[in-house]
Amino acid sequence: MIGMAAGLDAPAWLFFLVSVTAASRTGIARDIWISAGGAAIFATLLTLASPSALPMAERLAGLAFAIIAIGFAGFTLVSLRTLLGELEESRNELRTFTDSVPYLIWRGTPEGGVDFLNRRYTDLTGHDHDVAIAQKTWRQCIHEDDLPEYWSRRSYALETGTEFRAVFRLLHANGEYRWMSLIGRPVRAPGSDAVIRWYGGISDAHEEVLAQQKVAELMAVLENRVEERTEALAKSQERFSILWEISNITFAEQDFSEAVVILDRLKAEGVSDLASYFAQHPEVLRACIAAVRTVGVNPATARLMGFESLDEMLERPVATTAEDIELIMVKQLELCFYGRNDTEGNAVLIGKDGLRVPVFYSVHRLPDEHQLSSLVDLTLQQRAEEMRLAAQEQLARANRAATLGAFSVSLAHELNQPIGSMMIDAGIALRLTQGGEPAAQNLPRILERVSRTAERISGIVGRIRESISGRERAAxxxxxxxxxxxxxxxxxxxxxxxxxxxxxxxxxxxxxxxxxxxxxxxxxxxxxxxxxxxxxxxxxxxxxxxxxxxxxxxxxxxxxxxxxxxxxxxxxxxxxxxxxxxxxxxxxxxxxxxxxxxxxxxxxxxxxxxxxxxxxxxxxxxxxxxxxxx
Incomplete structure (x- = not known):
C-alpha cells in the first residue's frame, strides 16, 4: 500500500482509524473532525520523522493518500452520525405524536402480537406500556366475559387479512370497566398481499354502548306494549264482530275517502256552503256519490233488504240504494266537510227486486273517513205509539253498538300508524348506536321524536274516549x-x-x-x-x-x-x-x-x-x- 510505502506501519493506521471512530461514537461532528485533523497531523509528523529508504516524493504521495483516507473516514462518520441523530429525532417525534392523541394506538406483528402501545394505554390502565408489551399483560385488562368474542374476531381477521373490529370492556386505573371500541387494519407489502403490519386504535365507547343497551331495553318494552295493545284490540274487535254478525240491529259501513278528495278541493276553492254549492252544481254531487263505496254490511241488513248474499249488496252503486239518495248523501257529505260526527233521519231504502224498506238511520263518522250507519226498520208499525217507543229503544241500543264499533275500528286504524312510526324510529336509533360516535349524535333527536309520537298516541286515546261518550250537543x-x-x-x-x-x-x-x-x-x-x-x-x-x-x-x-x-x-x-x-x-x-x-x-x-x-x-x-x- 502507498501508506505502507510512505512509512506508516499497520499499528499507526489502526491508531488513526480507532481514534476517529471512537470520536464518532462518543462526540458530535466537531469532535470527529478534530480527531480526524489530529490523526492527519500525527500521520504527517510520523511520515517526516520516520527514517525510510523510499524517495521523498513517494513518501509525500503516501502521506497525501493517508490524509485523504482519514478525511473521507471522518466525513463518512459525520454523515452517519447525522443520519442516526435525525432517525432518533424522528422516532422521538413519532412517539410524542402518538402519545398526544386522545386514543389508544397500537401496532401489531403479522402473527398478531403487539409490539407498540402509546402512552394512552398507561393513562387508561395505570400499567407501563413497555412492560405490557414485553410481558403481554395487556390481555389481563380485557373483561373475561368479552375475551371469547375478542379472540374470535381477532383470529378471523388474522386468517382473512381483513379489518379487525371489536367492542369490549377494558379495566381502567380506577378499577372501573368501561366499554371500548377497537379498530385494526392490515398493512401489506408493496405489490403483495402479504400482511407486514397491523395498525389500529382503541376509543372509549362506553356511552354509546349504554345507549344501545337502553334502546334495546326500550325496544323490548315497546314490543311488549304493542303485543299487549294488539291483544286488547283483537279482543275488542272480536266483541264487535260478534255483535256485528249475530245482532238483529242492522249496520252498514261506507268509505268516503275518495269523496273527501273532492270535498278538500272544494274547500281550497273557497266553498263554504256545501248544500248550496251542490244545488248549483249537481254534477259535483253525483261525482261525490259515485266515489262513495259500501265496504261492509251485517247479515241483519242483508235480510232487511231481501238479499241472501252480502257480496250482492256490496256490489251495488250507492246511488241505487235509497229513494232521495242525494238528500241523504248531502247530510253524510256534510259530516266530512264540516268535521261533524253524527247525523240521523228517515229514509226509504231500495232492496232486492225493488223492495222498499222505510227506516230510521243514525250515522256516526269514523276518524278514517268511514261512516257507520245503524238502521231501524219501520215497516211493521201497527200502532204509532208502540212503534215510536220501539224505534227509540232500538236506536238507543244501536247507538251504543255503533259507539263500540267506532271505538274498536277507529282505535285500530288510528293507533296503527303512530305505533309503526315509533317502532321505525326505535329501529333507526338502534342502528345509529351501532354506527359509532358521529351517528350516535342523532340519538337525542330520534328519541325526542319517539317521545312526541308517544304523546300523540295518548292524545288519540283521549279523543276516542270522548267520542265514546257521544258528540257535544247544545244543552x-x-x-x-x-x-x-x-x-x-x-x-x-x-x-x-x-x-x-x-x-x-x-x-x-x-x-x-x-x-x-x-x-x-x-x-x-x-x-x-x-x-x-x-x-x-x-x-x-x-x-x-x-x-x-x-x-x-x-x-x-x-x-x-x-x-x-x-x-x-x-x-x-x-x-x-x-x-x-x-x-x-x-x-x-x-x-x-x-x-x-x-x-x-x-x-x-x-x-x-x-x-x-x-x-x-x-x-x-x-x-x-x-x-x-x-
Missing part, C-alpha cells in the same frame, strides 16, 4: 220528572218481562236542569235496565225506584233496587271500560253514563244500601233562572 232545559215518566213508559215492557216494579218518585212535580235530553234519557235507561237485570235471580221483591229530589247542591237523581247489591271488591270497577258481570255484556254502558253525567256537571256514583240492594246516584245543577224564564 237545553230538561224536566227530570217528566223525562223519568217518559222513560218509565219507554221501558214498560222490559220491566214487565223482568217481573220488576218500577216506581218514579218526584215530589216536586218538576225539576229543571240544563242538559241534553237524549243523553240524559239514555243514562236513565241504562241505570234502570241494569237495576232490573241485577235482580234476575233475586227471589224476593223486585223493585226499582227512581227518586228525584232537591238538595243543597242541585237536583239529586237516585236509582235503587232491592237486589243483592254489588260485591265490595267490584264497586271500584263498575265504571271501568269493558268491565261487566253479565255473560253477554260488553262493559260500556256505565262508562257512557258516567261520561254523560260529567258533561252535565255531575258525578255518577255507586254504593250498597244498608237495607239491601244497590244505588246509583248523581246531582245536577238546576237550570239557570233566565233559562227557566225563557
Amino acid at each position: 237545553t232545559q230538561v224536566d227530570l220528572c217528566r223525562l223519568a215518566q217518559e222513560t218509565a213508559e219507554l221501558l214498560r215492557r222490559d220491566v214487565q218481562q223482568a217481573q220488576t216494579t218500577l216506581d218514579i218518585d218526584c215530589s216536586r212535580g218538576s225539576a229543571l236542569v240544563s242538559a241534553d235530553r237524549v243523553d240524559l234519557q239514555q243514562v236513565l235507561v241504562n241505570l234502570i235496565l241494569n237495576a232490573a237485570e241485577a235482580m234476575a235471580d233475586h227471589e224476593g221483591e223486585r223493585r226499582v225506584r227512581v227518586s228525584i229530589t232537591p238538595s243543597s247542591e242541585g237536583i239529586r237523581v237516585s236509582v235503587t233496587d232491592t237486589g243483592q247489591g254489588i260485591p265490595t271488591n267490584l264497586l271500584e270497577k263498575v265504571f271501568d271500560p269493558f268491565f261487566t258481570t253479565k255473560a253477554e255484556g260488553i262493559g260500556m254502558g256505565l262508562l257512557i253514563c258516567s261520561n254523560a253525567v260529567a258533561r252535565f256537571g255531575g258525578v255518577l256514583q255507586a254504593r250498597n244500601r244498608p237495607e239491601g240492594g244497590a244505588e246509583f246516584f248523581f246531582t245536577l245543577p238546576p237550570a239557570e233562572a233566565e233559562s227557566a224564564a225563557a
Whole structure:
C-alpha cells in the first residue's frame, strides 16, 4: 500500500482509524473532525520523522493518500452520525405524536402480537406500556366475559387479512370497566398481499354502548306494549264482530275517502256552503256519490233488504240504494266537510227486486273517513205509539253498538300508524348506536321524536274516549220528572218481562236542569235496565225506584233496587271500560253514563244500601233562572 510505502506501519493506521471512530461514537461532528485533523497531523509528523529508504516524493504521495483516507473516514462518520441523530429525532417525534392523541394506538406483528402501545394505554390502565408489551399483560385488562368474542374476531381477521373490529370492556386505573371500541387494519407489502403490519386504535365507547343497551331495553318494552295493545284490540274487535254478525240491529259501513278528495278541493276553492254549492252544481254531487263505496254490511241488513248474499249488496252503486239518495248523501257529505260526527233521519231504502224498506238511520263518522250507519226498520208499525217507543229503544241500543264499533275500528286504524312510526324510529336509533360516535349524535333527536309520537298516541286515546261518550250537543232545559215518566213508559215492557216494579218518585212535580235530553234519557235507561237485570235471580221483591229530589247542591237523581247489591271488591270497577258481570255484556254502558253525567256537571256514583240492594246516584245543577224564564 502507498501508506505502507510512505512509512506508516499497520499499528499507526489502526491508531488513526480507532481514534476517529471512537470520536464518532462518543462526540458530535466537531469532535470527529478534530480527531480526524489530529490523526492527519500525527500521520504527517510520523511520515517526516520516520527514517525510510523510499524517495521523498513517494513518501509525500503516501502521506497525501493517508490524509485523504482519514478525511473521507471522518466525513463518512459525520454523515452517519447525522443520519442516526435525525432517525432518533424522528422516532422521538413519532412517539410524542402518538402519545398526544386522545386514543389508544397500537401496532401489531403479522402473527398478531403487539409490539407498540402509546402512552394512552398507561393513562387508561395505570400499567407501563413497555412492560405490557414485553410481558403481554395487556390481555389481563380485557373483561373475561368479552375475551371469547375478542379472540374470535381477532383470529378471523388474522386468517382473512381483513379489518379487525371489536367492542369490549377494558379495566381502567380506577378499577372501573368501561366499554371500548377497537379498530385494526392490515398493512401489506408493496405489490403483495402479504400482511407486514397491523395498525389500529382503541376509543372509549362506553356511552354509546349504554345507549344501545337502553334502546334495546326500550325496544323490548315497546314490543311488549304493542303485543299487549294488539291483544286488547283483537279482543275488542272480536266483541264487535260478534255483535256485528249475530245482532238483529242492522249496520252498514261506507268509505268516503275518495269523496273527501273532492270535498278538500272544494274547500281550497273557497266553498263554504256545501248544500248550496251542490244545488248549483249537481254534477259535483253525483261525482261525490259515485266515489262513495259500501265496504261492509251485517247479515241483519242483508235480510232487511231481501238479499241472501252480502257480496250482492256490496256490489251495488250507492246511488241505487235509497229513494232521495242525494238528500241523504248531502247530510253524510256534510259530516266530512264540516268535521261533524253524527247525523240521523228517515229514509226509504231500495232492496232486492225493488223492495222498499222505510227506516230510521243514525250515522256516526269514523276518524278514517268511514261512516257507520245503524238502521231501524219501520215497516211493521201497527200502532204509532208502540212503534215510536220501539224505534227509540232500538236506536238507543244501536247507538251504543255503533259507539263500540267506532271505538274498536277507529282505535285500530288510528293507533296503527303512530305505533309503526315509533317502532321505525326505535329501529333507526338502534342502528345509529351501532354506527359509532358521529351517528350516535342523532340519538337525542330520534328519541325526542319517539317521545312526541308517544304523546300523540295518548292524545288519540283521549279523543276516542270522548267520542265514546257521544258528540257535544247544545244543552237545553230538561224536566227530570217528566223525562223519568217518559222513560218509565219507554221501558214498560222490559220491566214487565223482568217481573220488576218500577216506581218514579218526584215530589216536586218538576225539576229543571240544563242538559241534553237524549243523553240524559239514555243514562236513565241504562241505570234502570241494569237495576232490573241485577235482580234476575233475586227471589224476593223486585223493585226499582227512581227518586228525584232537591238538595243543597242541585237536583239529586237516585236509582235503587232491592237486589243483592254489588260485591265490595267490584264497586271500584263498575265504571271501568269493558268491565261487566253479565255473560253477554260488553262493559260500556256505565262508562257512557258516567261520561254523560260529567258533561252535565255531575258525578255518577255507586254504593250498597244498608237495607239491601244497590244505588246509583248523581246531582245536577238546576237550570239557570233566565233559562227557566225563557
